[in-house]
Amino acid sequence: MTLDNSLPTAVELQILRILWEHGPSPVRLIHSRLHAEKGTNYSTTVKMLSVMLEKQLVTRDENCSPMVYRAAMTRGIAGRRMIRNLVEKVYDGVAMNLVVHALKESKPTDKELEAVRKLLDEMEKRK
Amino acid sequence: MTLDNSLPTAVELQILRILWEHGPSPVRLIHSRLHAEKGTNYSTTVKMLSVMLEKQLVTRDENCSPMVYRAAMTRGIAGRRMIRNLVEKVYDGVAMNLVVHALKESKPTDKELEAVRKLLDEMEKRK
DNA sequence: TTGACATAGCGAATCGCTTCGCTACAATAG
């Protein structure tokens, strides 16, 4: 089995997001969201889904009608791939540089800050 | 003045990286790096630079010959834009989710961990 | 059955990014 390293493109990501948010959905539903976001045609949505099916970015259950599509990767996996890509392309492969920038970009709550601290502790222990 | 929100494309980023690493450079130098990385033609490099000039991703000094190109934005700015984009597109606008993922992606040294802790402290204070 | 509407698929047009061939001109060596 050859695993696909390529990142989801812009529209593909938009569709994945919809699936992540709403769970497995028929085209009709996916389309209504996509249409709301950018006014695309129904055919376009169907086509994108068939392309994504080929690329194995989504799967579908063909037994029920209308067919139900679901994301083939979690939000977490997609995010990590994109992070790895960003780190490579911009931060010379040094992820910590990105972490620092991302922190500065964020407006974390106390709770979130605490969570990150705990994560740091764990990473230190696991040496 | 209209500010451009669009992100650098793949090759644009490759060229920006070269400029970030080597500082202001003539086409010849930029090309030799780009060629080493992916075997592109000299014309391609020139063309890309002219496109990037239009998009204001680079500037150039036309007084000297050969002309000298320089990145119009820092690595930091570019990185932040791309982070913002990633956070929007994948993490529902919640940057901390990205921070956590990015941390897990990284293999930080003690020093780096310490730096992040300090950053967290500062962010806490600045409330 | 028939008409109206929902579902699914396919090929071709379009679009933006990338690549390159060809041309032009300047600087330099012979």
Add this chain to the structure above:
DNA sequence: CTATTGTAGCGAAGCGATTCGCTATGTCAA
């Protein structure tokens, strides 16, 4: 001067991603 080499620019081809028109089939109500 003339040939060679370095620098710069432009238009169009090529490519993958995206969009859409058209067609086919399924479903359901009258």
